[in-house]
Amino acid sequence: MPKVSNSKADLLKKWTKNAKHLSTDGTVVYCNACSKQVSSNQKFQIDQHLATAIHKEMEKRFNGNVQQTFVSTALYGSSQQNQDSKNEIYFDLCNSVAQSNIPLNKLEQPAFRKFLEKYCNRHIPNESTLRNNYLKKCYQNHRKGD
Numbered sequence: 001m002p003k004v005s006n007s008k009a010d011l012l013k014k015w016t017k018n019a020k021h022l023s024t025d026g027t028v029v030y031c032n033a034c035s036k037q038v039s040s041n042q043k044f045q046i047d048q049h050l051a052t053a054i055h056k057e058m059e060k061r062f063n064g065n066v067q068q069t070f071v072s073t074a075l076y077g078s079s080q081q082n083q084d085s086k087n088e089i090y091f092d093l094c095n096s097v098a099q100s101n102i103p104l105n106k107l108e109q110p111a112f113r114k115f116l117e118k119y120c121n122r123h124i125p126n127e128s129t130l131r132n133n134y135l136k137k138c139y140q141n142h143r144k145g146d
Contacts (some may be wrong), residue, residue: 015043019050021059031055033062035122054123061121090125094134095141104131 006014009026016022021033029040034055039045049055093116097104104127106112116124125133 011043012040015040015046019046021062022046022050031058033059058123061118089120089122090130091134091137093124094130095138097130098135098138099142104135 009024012024012026012029016024016029021031022038023030023032024040029038029046030036031038031049034049035058038049094104097107107116107124107127107130113124
């Protein structure tokens with residue numbers, strides 16, 4: 001009897017079945033602990049994500065804050081909406097730091113970074129990521145307000 005190939009949705013469900021923080025809708029894999037979409041073209045990409053230091057740290061926080069995370073999942077629903085929310089938070093962070101005349105490199109201070117990650121319940125990107133992806137938009141919004 002010929003081997004029947006599984007659909008992508010079946011494969012994703014099979015790959016995420018034993019991982020308690022991963023969920024899938026059949027097209028994308030979403031990590032609830034990290035609040036982000038995980039690359040899922042091949043199984044090893046999912047395994048790599050589960051082995052990262054950031055995922056392990058976020059998993060510890062997630063286990064301590066299960067109720068809060070489920071509320072945010074209910075509010076933001078799909079991964080695209082969650083991605084938009086994350087982008088908005090990073091934009092607001094960059095905007096508030098810039099308008100307060102705080103240099104972006106202050107986000108690299110370990111104590112400040114730890115504080116932000118603890119209370120925002122998510123990974124804070126490096127200053128270069130904020131500078132490259134959000135600072136120009138902050139400047140343009142500030143110029144529109146003048």
